[in-house]
Amino acid sequence: MSAIDYSEKIPNNVHLGDDRTLQRALEQWQPNFIQWWDEAGPEGSSRFNVYLRTAVSVEPSGWAHFDYVKMRDYRWGIFLNPGDPERKIHFGSHLGEKAWQDVPGEHRSNLRRIIVTQGDTEPASVEQQRHLGLTAPSLYDLRNLFQINVEEARHLWAMVYLLHKHFGRDGREEAAALLQRRSGDRDNPRILGAFNEQTPDWLSFFMFTYFTDRDGKFQLAALAESAFDPLARTTRFMLTEEAHHMFVGESGVARTLARTAQVMSALKTDDPAAIRAAGAIDLPTIQRYLNFHYSVTIDLFGADQSSNAATYYNSGLKGRYDEGKRNDDRLLRDQVYRVLDIQDGRLVDKEVPMLNALNEVLRDDFIRDSIGGVERWNKVLAKAGIGFRLRVPHKAFHRNIGTLSGIKMSPDGEVVDDAQWRARQEEWLPSADDRAFVTALMGKVAEPGKFAGWIAPPTMGVNRQPVEFDYVRFN
């Protein structure tokens, strides 16, 4: 039932073979997808054999198969978590009713918008990471980058399946447009801000996969609660892949810190210039990268007060994180939530209706989750006997969306005016000089078991292979 049929052109567990209309739509879309991959996917990679995992079953026990694959031939496909025919809607005004197998007419445009917005982030991140393969610090890291790239592309397939299967002609048009927008393009950019930023170097990549893929986790988890069952099952399966993306980010930053700590201990210095001269990334620079990626990512949750968020919840389209484990009435009509507001140029607490604050609720869940990893990074420093600690900046720091975009604030939560912001910005966010230094440090290391000087090797390899395994064969 949940095994994936590889005999088909498009591997799937959704009985694609029985649905001629859907098959035709996907087969028309597929060549455009491959063209997009060639144009916007990992640069110069078409001849590489990469040790990748591919989904072969949606059972948690054995869904992945590892082997050498050319990424262009990766078995992109359509995999839904097993369904429960008796599943009930468990929040919002339809609470207790049967989950929907088809899109109800009155929720059609909102559902389409949710799916398109999620779908747009998937190819966007592949585009953002397009050039990173040229400067990978090791074969191990290169392989992890490529694994993430093919899985994000598969996530695009997952959303395109929903558009083709459930939204008819306008779904097909949206699916086509997903291949036409480009990250950072002036005329036709990706939908969300963070997905139009550059990911120009590997420190950015690790911060991105730690913070921004974690946004993906929370959005997917909220959609996995949806009353629209095909969306819930699709996103539930995507979450199993997302965990690896965040692991790459968390361990990548931890390894960078370990190497910096080693250099600091050897030289007995915390002078950034000396650490840079020794080929490692100084801790204040790592903190500035963290500040940037954290602030850009928390903007992705949207406005702190949003009537759309209320509508999405109330109509059962999008739940909260871990909705199934919440002990309240799951209607939230009389409940309130504390958000930050600006009064006379300062931040104040304000109670607002919970339903309108659901973006903020999800953002706060994200913040709690992301702080955990920052604490684990600090353990790397503590273990090396270094006093410096990384911190996530104040929630109002460097915001561009919602109420908090109306105030300028330091990472420590001190209100600043425009002149102070301009004067101190380079202490708080990566400067052109920081970026130039990090870029200059990046250089491709392609010998099995060798690592660039700015990053420590991992403690173990992929799928119980040794660290010095040849994860990518260049041919």
Ligand SMILES: [Fe+2]
């Ligand atoms: Fe994704």
Ligand SMILES: [Fe+2]
């Ligand atoms: Fe991801």
